[in-house]
Structure formats: structure tokens, C-alpha cells
Amino acid sequence: MNKNDIKNLDEIKNIIFSNKLKYNVKKNEFFSQKIKDVKDIQKIRVGTAFSGVGAFEQALQILGLPHEIVFACDNGGIMFEDIVKPEELKEFQKIKKKQEKLEFVENVYRNHKRNNFVKQSYLANYELPEDRFYHDVRFLGKHINKEIDVFVGGSPCQSFSAAGARGGFEDTRGTLFFEFARCVKEFQPKVFIYENVKGLTHHDGGRTFSTVLNTFDELGYKYFYKILNSKDYGIPQSRNRIFVIGFKDKDVNFEFPEPEELQFTMADFLIGDVDAKYTLSEKAKNFILNGDRIEKKRAQINGDIALCQMARQQVNCNGDFVDDKYFLSEKLIKCVMQTESKSGTMKFNPTINTDVAKTLTATMHKMHRASMDNYVTTRGKLRRLTPRECFRLMGFPDTFNFAVSDLQLYKQAGNSIVVDVLMAITQQIIKTKVFNKK
Numbered sequence: 001m002n003k004n005d006i007k008n009l010d011e012i013k014n015i016i017f018s019n020k021l022k023y024n025v026k027k028n029e030f031f032s033q034k035i036k037d038v039k040d041i042q043k044i045r046v047g048t049a050f051s052g053v054g055a056f057e058q059a060l061q062i063l064g065l066p067h068e069i070v071f072a073c074d075n076g077g078i079m080f081e082d083i084v085k086p087e088e089l090k091e092f093q094k095i096k097k098k099q100e101k102l103e104f105v106e107n108v109y110r111n112h113k114r115n116n117f118v119k120q121s122y123l124a125n126y127e128l129p130e131d132r133f134y135h136d137v138r139f140l141g142k143h144i145n146k147e148i149d150v151f152v153g154g155s156p157c158q159s160f161s162a163a164g165a166r167g168g169f170e171d172t173r174g175t176l177f178f179e180f181a182r183c184v185k186e187f188q189p190k191v192f193i194y195e196n197v198k199g200l201t202h203h204d205g206g207r208t209f210s211t212v213l214n215t216f217d218e219l220g221y222k223y224f225y226k227i228l229n230s231k232d233y234g235i236p237q238s239r240n241r242i243f244v245i246g247f248k249d250k251d252v253n254f255e256f257p258e259p260e261e262l263q264f265t266m267a268d269f270l271i272g273d274v275d276a277k278y279t280l281s282e283k284a285k286n287f288i289l290n291g292d293r294i295e296k297k298r299a300q301i302n303g304d305i306a307l308c309q310m311a312r313q314q315v316n317c318n319g320d321f322v323d324d325k326y327f328l329s330e331k332l333i334k335c336v337m338q339t340e341s342k343s344g345t346m347k348f349n350p351t352i353n354t355d356v357a358k359t360l361t362a363t364m365h366k367m368h369r370a371s372m373d374n375y376v377t378t379r380g381k382l383r384r385l386t387p388r389e390c391f392r393l394m395g396f397p398d399t400f401n402f403a404v405s406d407l408q409l410y411k412q413a414g415n416s417i418v419v420d421v422l423m424a425i426t427q428q429i430i431k432t433k434v435f436n437k438k
Contacts, residue, residue: 010272013272015030016030017269017397017398019397020062023263024263025263032064033063033423034062035064035427040433040436041430041435041436042435042436042437043066043068044060044065044066044067044068044149044150044435045068045148045149045150046068046152047146047150047152047183047189048069048072048073048151048152049073049074049137049140049151049152049153049155049180049183050074050154050180051072051074051153052412053118053121053122053412053413054072054125055395055416055418055422056152056193056417056422056426057126058396058397058400059419059423059426062397062419062423063423063426065426065430069126069127069128069132070132070146070147070148071128071132071133071134071140071144071146071148072122072128072132072133072134073133073134073137073140074116074118074119074122075136076115076135078109078114078116080105080108080109080135080136080138083112083114084108088108091104092104092105098139098141098143099144102134102139102140102141102144105135105136105139106131109136116135117405117408117411117412118412119135120403120404121401121402121403121404121408121409125400125403137153137176137179137180137183138179140183141182141183141187142186142187147187148187148189149189149190150189150191150193150435151183151184151191151193152192152193152195153180153193153194153195154194154195154417155176155177155180155196177196177212177215178215180194181215181219184219184221184246185219188248189248190247190248190249190434190435191246191248191429191434191435192244192245193245193246193422193425194243195242197240197241198227198242200212200242201242212244213225213244216246219246220248221247221248221250222249222250222252223244223245223246223247224245224246224254224256225244226242227240227242228240228241228243228256228257228424228425229241230395230418230420231262232259232260233257233259233260233420233421233423234262234420235393235394235418236266236268236269236355236357236393237266237357237358237359237360237418238357238359239359239360240359241417241418241421243425247432247434252432252434254428254429256425256428257425257428265355265356266353266356266357266376267353267355267376269357269389269392270376270378270389271322271388271389322378322383323386326383327381327383328375328381328383332367333382335367335369336369336370336373337369348369348370348371349371350369350371352376352377352382353375353376353377354374357374357393358372358373358374360390360393360394360413360414361373362411363411363414364384364390364410364414365406365407365410365411367384387402387406387409387410388402390409390410390414391413394418395420395421395422395423396419
């Protein structure tokens with residue numbers, strides 16, 4: 001069976017994205033991605049740094065693996081040095097004990113007015129006490145007195161990314177890799193997963209990556225590394241990332257997951273839409289969603305059974321809305337569809353409606369040229385992707401709660417790891433039996 005022959009494709013997409021099920025196009029059937037037999041697997045204690053929106057935590061949930069989130073850590077782009085007051089800094093510099101330093105830093109973050117939007121998103125989606133969400137990886141360590149089985153993180157990639165300044169370890173963000181390595185040394189997890197951009201492998205003629213591998217060698221872990229592309233693991237986005245998987249047990253034999261055939265295109269991940277004459281105006285949407293019309297059954301959205309249409313016309317609404325704010329103005333269209341720079345020295349190849357999405361970036365909210373960012377047409381009009389579509393293309397189900405603005409959601413999606421790639425890696429880790437009960 002061809003995907004184009006399926007009449008109820010929108011319904012199928014809704015099931016896939018709501019429940020994170022796999023769908024076999026040829027057999028026209030769904031199947032769960034949960035690991036069938038978990039009785040021999042211990043509760044996996046998880047610690048993450050540079051945690052973002054919890055891609056690894058999502059992978060564990062979808063796979064149905066028993067786990068406990070011990071801690072998460074992300075500063076949300078807010079550096080301690082930028083928010084600490086001079087008198088606080090003097091007091092901090094007198095502190096000797098690591099645990100006291102950590103507590104001091106956490107108090108500075110808690111008392112500061114700037115919002116950590118990453119923390120907001122994380123705590124809106126995962127069961128973790130707020131005091132177990134830390135802000136600065138530099139002050140994490142065994143002094144928090146918690147054991148973990150797996151430690152996951154990807155230090156900021158801008159230092160090695162083609163889209164960044166490529167400062168490498170000279171960049172303060174690049175040096176955070178060594179904080180990840182230090183945490184591995186202190187926590188001694190059974191497994192670590194380190195992720196970064198493909199550019200890390202060839203930065204500075206390969207010397208930077210050699211330093212990374214030498215550092216892991218010094219930790220005494222047996223590790224495996226490979227560049228994986230999310231389009232090879234069920235997600236229509238071209239996103240190459242280097243993954244390093246380390247094992248404390250040196251007898252472990254690990255194999256990276258094999259690529260799978262991509263069954264869907266970016267278009268399948270978009271919010272469904274209909275002819276413009278059937279789309280509600282902003283005024284109509286507000287009329288339906290505000291007040292007590294839904295509560296009193298005068299209107300419904302995505303109902304299983306339609307309300308009876310009477311003279312006063314109750315309203316039945318189906319599908320998601322693509323808000324007008326995501327459509328581009330004529331001025332913006334000219335900008336993003338440019339084929340060359342103003343000077344004419346640089347040429348661009350703008351593309352829209354691609355089958356496989358270009359790499360989602362943390363700066364996509366700025367709407368770069370169509371040679372770099374993703375644009376699609378709906379009802380013949382050009383628009384950018386919505387945050388929900390971006391999260392779908394990062395492997396997150398529609399049950400993921402949005403607790404921050406669109407601006408922050410775009411950043412968080414672009415900074416995340418693709419959930420499906422982590423699921424495929426985790427399934428291979430499970431096969432090594434490293435998490436089996438003793």
C-alpha cells in the first residue's frame with residue numbers, strides 16, 4: 001500500500017503524533033514502540049546536563065523503560081557570572097566546600113528575576129522536584145550524594161557548528177565539554193551518552209575531536225562513536241550528529257542502530273489544513289474558545305460524534321489551526337527567497353516544501369533565507385513551521401506541554417536532540433544487558 005492511497009491520513013497522523021506509535025505504510029497498521037519485556041531491567045537512574053527539553057527522558061518514556069530522573073541541569077543561556085552581584089561574588093569566592101558552592105549558585109539563580117525558560121519547559125513535562133533541577137554544570141558532582149546509572153549531555157555546540165563562530169575549546173562554551181567529562185569521572189555512571197554537532201569531528205583538522213576521545217580514554221571507559229542522521233531513524237529532518245556512547249564495563253560490546261527506510265516526508269509532519277473558506281477567522285476562533293460554549297456543549301473541537309446541527313447552529317471544529325502569524329508577508333517572502341546577496345558575491349539556493357526538512361536550528365525564529373530554514377505552503381501561502389511542527393520533527397509527541405512563548409519554543413526545539421535517534425541508541429544499549437538486574 002502506498003501512503004498516498006490512504007484516505008484517512010490525517011487521522012493516522014493524529015494517532016502517530018499523539019501516542020508516538022510507529023506506522024507500517026505497507027501493512028496499514030500501527031505498533032507500539034515500547035520494549036516488550038522489561039521485567040529483567042532495573043529502574044534506570046538518570047542524570048542529564050545541558051538537559052534542554054529532555055529528549056532522553058522522552059525516549060525512556062516512549063520505550064516504556066523503568067526509570068527515575070535523579071537530576072537535570074541547564075542554565076537556559078543565563079550565565080552565573082552575568083547575574084551574580086559584586087558583593088555576592090566576593091562571598092562566593094570565600095567558599096571552599098563544593099556542596100556549599102552549589103547551594104550558593106542555586107540561590108543566586110532562584111533569586112534572580114530572569115526566567116530560565118528551559119527549566120519552565122522541563123518541569124512542565126517531567127516529574128522532578130524543583131530543587132533537583134540545577135543551573136550550572138560546573139558545580140555539579142558527587143557531592144550531591146546521588147548515584148546515577150546513565151549520564152547524558154551535549155555541551156553547547158556553537159563552538160563547533162558550521163552556523164556558529166567555530167571557536168572550539170578557545171570558546172568558553174567549548175570548555176564545558178570538560179565539565180561533562182569531569183561529571184562522568186565523579187558520578188561513575190554505567191553508561192554515558194555524549195552528543196554534539198558533526199563539525200566537532202573535523203574542527204581544527206580533527207585535533208579537537210582527538211582531545212575529546214583522549215579525555216574519554218583517561219576516564220577509563222570503553223566507548224563507541226558514530227555520526228547518525230535523524231532521517232535514517234524515522235524523522236524527515238537531515239540532522240547529522242556525533243554520538244559517543246561510553247560503558248564502565250569494558251567487556252560490553254555495543255553496536256549502533258542500523259538505518260531504517262524513511263516512510264514519511266516533512267509534509268506528513270505538518271499540521272493538517274483545509275481550504276481557506278473552511279478556516280475560522282481569529283474572531284470566530286475567539287468566539288468558540290472563550291466563554292462557556294464548549295462546556296455547555298454548544299461547540300466542540302475534535303469531537304468523536306458531531307453535535308446535531310440545529311437552527312441556532314452549534315459549532316463542530318476539527319483539526320489544528322495554523323495561525324495567521326506563521327504566514328509570511330510579501331516583504332518577508334522577498335527576503336527569505338533571495339537567490340544572491342546584495343553585493344552579488346554570494347549565491348543562495350532557496351527551497352521550500354522539501355521532502356526532508358533542513359536542520360532545525362536554535363536561531364530559526366529569526367527566519368533565515370529559504371536556503372537554510374524550512375518554509376512550506378499552506379493554501380497557496382508561504383509560511384514558516386509552527387513550534388508544534390518543529391517539535392514533531394525533533395521526535396516529540398503532541399502530548400509534550402508547551403509552557404513558554406513561540407520564541408523560546410523555536411530555540412528549545414533547535415537545541416534539542418532528536419528523540420527517535422536516542423530511542424534507537426537506547427534500544428541497542430538495552431541489548432548489552434548493562435541495565436539488567438543483578
